[in-house]
Amino acid sequence: MSAVDSASPATAPRAGASPRSLGRSPAAISVGSVLVAGLLWEFLGRQFPATASYPSAVGAALIEITVGDGALVSALADTLRGMAAGFLVASVLGVAIGFAMGRIPVVAGLVEPYINAIYATPRIALIPLLVLWFGIGFQLRVTVAVLTAIFPIILNTYVGASSVDGGLMDAGRSLNANSLQLLRTVVMPASLPFVVTGLRIGGFRALVGVIVAEMTASITGTGQLLLTYGRFLQIPHLIAAILSLGVIGVVFTQLMGAAERAAMPWARQRRA
Structure with missing residues (x-):
């Protein structure tokens, strides 16, 4: 058998495709699809400018409401301040309650009925009552953010803390580890x-909750700005504000991913 005959078929490169070009193809496809979608939107939007707008008009509107009058920047600042404060409170309380429920059965039995009852109640139905209690300012945003974010954090932490492998716990006890060490x-x-x-889901829900509260209670912020643009048929401005919220969502996802990699380096090594 010759050297050519003994070569493995898997090692033979395909004609016209290098490993480097194959590695870039997913990104190229993504960029290409975005460009095609943008061009299609530009064409169709110009046919129906009153309802769909188009990218060039949206870009001009985005510059106007950020660099120009700064309406979007101010609204986002109000929204994100309330969301961030509420998410921080919900994170601390939610993780603490979730761990307590997961490791102490008595706590789970006492707290779980109330959590299930409040979790099943639409938070938007509570906004009129919260307005009476906290007014229509920063405190309302924070309260709504806490109520919308805390339950996914509690429930996910509870599931994680209550489903720890018993073998790991036994191994820790065999090394004379106390409860705090375990x-x-x-x-x-x-x-x-x-x-x-839970934190990832809670963060998104906190943002949505604050925006809904701003729309419902007529609070100055991103939610009220969206209603204003829609009411006056400022479609490019409305779409620009919506896309800005999408960018914030992407940034939040990346930050949570970075925090996850920093907190769990072993998971990254396992995937590698």
Whole structure:
């Protein structure tokens, strides 16, 4: 058998395709699809400018409401301040309550009925009552953000803390680890994927909750700005504001991914 005959078929490169070009193809396809969608939107939007607008008009509107009058910047600042404060409070309380429920059955039995009842209640139905209690300012935004974000955090943390592998707990006890040491070295690391998932969901829900509160209670902010643009048929401005919220969502996702990689380096090594 010759050297050519003994070569493995898997090692033979395909004609016209290098490994480098194949590695770039997914990104190229994504960029190409975005460009095609943008061109199609530009063409169709110019046919129906009163309802669909088009990218060039949206870009001009975005410059106007950010660099020009700064309406979007001011509105986003109000929204994000309330969302961030509420998300921080919800994160601390939600993780603490979730761990307590997951590791202490008595706490789970006492708290779970109330959590299920409040979680099943649409938060938007509580906004009129919250307006009476907290007014229509910063405190309302924070309260709504807490109420919308805390339950996914509690429930995901609870699931993670209550489903820790019993073998890991037994191994820790065999090394004479006390309850606090088991919590720090076994329960928390094993629960981190669930906690991160809860934080990610809670963050998005906090943002949505604050925007809905701004729309419902007529608070100055991004929600009210969206209603104003829609009411006066300022479609390019409306789409520009919506796209800005999408960008914020992408940035939040990337930040949560970076936090997850920093908190769980072993998961990244396992995937590698």
